[in-house]
Amino acid sequence: xxxxxxxxxxxxxxxxxxxxxxxxxxxxxxxxxxxxxxxxxxxxxxxxxxxxxxxxxxxxxxxxxxxxxxxxxxxxxxxxxxxxxxxxxxxxxxxxxxxxxxxxxxxxxxxxxxxxxxxxxxxxxxxxxxxxxxxxxxxxxxxxxxxxxxxxxxxxxxxxxxxxxxxxxxxxxxxxxxxxxxxxxxxxxxxxxxxxxxxxxxxxxxxxxxxxxxxxxxxxxxxxxxxxxxxxxxxxxxxxxxxxxxxxxxxxxxxxxxxxxxxxxxxxxxxxxxxxxxxxxxxxxxxxxxxxxxxxxxxxxxxxxxxxxxxxxxxxxxxxxxxxxxxxxxxxxxxxxxxxxxxxxxxxxxxxxxxxxxxxxxxxxxxxxxxxxxxxxxxxxxxxxxxxxxxxxxxxxxxxxxxxxxxxxxxx
Numbered sequence: 001x002x003x004x005x006x007x008x009x010x011x012x013x014x015x016x017x018x019x020x021x022x023x024x025x026x027x028x029x030x031x032x033x034x035x036x037x038x039x040x041x042x043x044x045x046x047x048x049x050x051x052x053x054x055x056x057x058x059x060x061x062x063x064x065x066x067x068x069x070x071x072x073x074x075x076x077x078x079x080x081x082x083x084x085x086x087x088x089x090x091x092x093x094x095x096x097x098x099x100x101x102x103x104x105x106x107x108x109x110x111x112x113x114x115x116x117x118x119x120x121x122x123x124x125x126x127x128x129x130x131x132x133x134x135x136x137x138x139x140x141x142x143x144x145x146x147x148x149x150x151x152x153x154x155x156x157x158x159x160x161x162x163x164x165x166x167x168x169x170x171x172x173x174x175x176x177x178x179x180x181x182x183x184x185x186x187x188x189x190x191x192x193x194x195x196x197x198x199x200x201x202x203x204x205x206x207x208x209x210x211x212x213x214x215x216x217x218x219x220x221x222x223x224x225x226x227x228x229x230x231x232x233x234x235x236x237x238x239x240x241x242x243x244x245x246x247x248x249x250x251x252x253x254x255x256x257x258x259x260x261x262x263x264x265x266x267x268x269x270x271x272x273x274x275x276x277x278x279x280x281x282x283x284x285x286x287x288x289x290x291x292x293x294x295x296x297x298x299x300x301x302x303x304x305x306x307x308x309x310x311x312x313x314x315x316x317x318x319x320x321x322x323x324x325x326x327x328x329x330x331x332x333x334x335x336x337x338x339x340x341x342x343x344x345x346x347x348x349x350x351x352x353x354x355x356x357x358x359x360x361x362x363x364x365x366x367x368x369x370x371x372x373x374x375x376x377x378x379x380x381x382x383x384x385x386x387x388x389x390x391x392x393x394x395x396x397x398x399x400x401x402x403x404x405x406x407x408x409x410x411x412x
Contacts, residue, residue: 237263
C-alpha cells in the first residue's frame with residue numbers, strides 16, 4: 001500500500017486507514033465500523049469525531065455504495081498487492097435478539113441454542129454488545145444465573161470443545177457484554193438476589209466463572225444503594241472469604257479485596273467479615289504475596305476490620321498477625337506503610353495488654369515504629385508512631401529488644 005496513493009474518501013477519518021466496513025452516523029460522516037465503534041462504545045464518546053456534534057443515537061448505517069467503490073478500487077489495484085476487502089456479514093438487529101430470547105423463554109429446549117448464538121453475537125464487537133443490552137439479553141442471562149442451572153452444554157474453545165453449565169455460560173456472556181451501570185442498577189433495584197447468585201458461583205463455579213463472578217459483583221456493588229450495602233448477608237461474606245482463600249487468580253483476588261474494601265465500612269459488615277474468617281485469610285494472604293496492589297488492599301481491609309474489637313482480637317490470635325503487619329512497613333509502598341501504622345495504632349490504643357506489648361517488642365513492631373519516626377516523610381504516620389511510642393514508653397523504652405542506635409530516636 002506504500003506504493004500507491006489511497007483516495008482520501010476511502011480512509012477512515014479517525015484511523016486514516018483504508019475502510020473495510022464503512023458506516024455512516026447521524027451527522028452524515030462515514031467511518032470504518034471498528035474505529036467508530038471503539039470511539040462510541042469503548043471510549044464512551046458521545047460526539048462525532050469530525051463535526052464535534054452531539055450524537056442523539058449510536059445507530060450505524062452501512063454505506064454500501066462506498067464499500068463497493070472501495071472493493072472495486074482494490075480489485076483494480078490488485079497488481080500492487082492490494083487485497084480486496086471482504087463483504088462484511090450483516091449486523092445483528094435488535095428484533096432478531098428479541099425473538100431469539102422470546103423463543104428460549106417459551107421453549108426451554110431452545111435455551112442452549114440461544115446461549116450459543118448470544119456468545120457468537122457478543123464476540124462480534126462493541127456495537128453488538130450494546131445491542132444485546134438494549135434487547136433484553138441481560139435480563140435473560142441474569143435469570144439463568146439466578147436459577148443456578150447446572151445443565152451441561154458444549155462450548156467451542158480455542159483449545160477444543162469444553163462442557164460447562166448453562167449458568168457458567170450465561171455468566172461468561174454477561175461479563176463480556178460489559179453491562180452499563182444503569183442496567184446493573186435496574187437489575188438490583190428491588191433486592192440483591194442477583195448478587196447472592198453471583199456469590200454462589202464465586203463459591204461453586206468453575207475457575208473462570210469464579211473470576212467473572214468476582215468482577216461482576218464488584219460492578220454490582222459500585223451501583224448499589226447504601227441500604228443494600230448494609231444488608232449484605234453473613235453467608236455472602238463467608239463466600240467472599242472462601243474465594244479469597246482459594247486464590248482463584250491474581251485478578252479475582254484483587255477484585256475480591258476491592259469488594260471487601262467497598263463493603264466493610266457499612267453497618268455491621270466488619271463484624272460479618274470477621275465472623276466469616278476474613279482476618280485469618282488476609283494475614284495468610286499477606287504472608288504469601290509480594291505483589292504491591294494486593295498487599296495494599298489486604299492491609300486496607302485489615303485496617304477496616306481492626307476498627308472493631310472482634311477484628312483486633314482475631315488479628316492478635318494469629319501467631320504472625322502483628323509481625324506481618326509491621327513487616328509490610330517500608331517494604332511495599334508508602335500507602336501500605338501508612339495503613340500498617342494505622343492498624344498498629346488501633347491495636348496499641350484499644351487492645352494493648354501486657355502480652356500484646358511484649359509481643360510487639362519481640363517481633364520488631366517497636367523497632368519499625370522508631371524507624372517510622374526517623375525516616376517516614378509522612379507527618380501523619382510519624383505523629384501516629386510517636387504517639388504510640390510515648391503511650392507505652394514505660395514498657396518499651398528500656399527494653400533490651402531495642403538496639404542502642406535506635407534509642408536516641410525514641411520520642412521523649
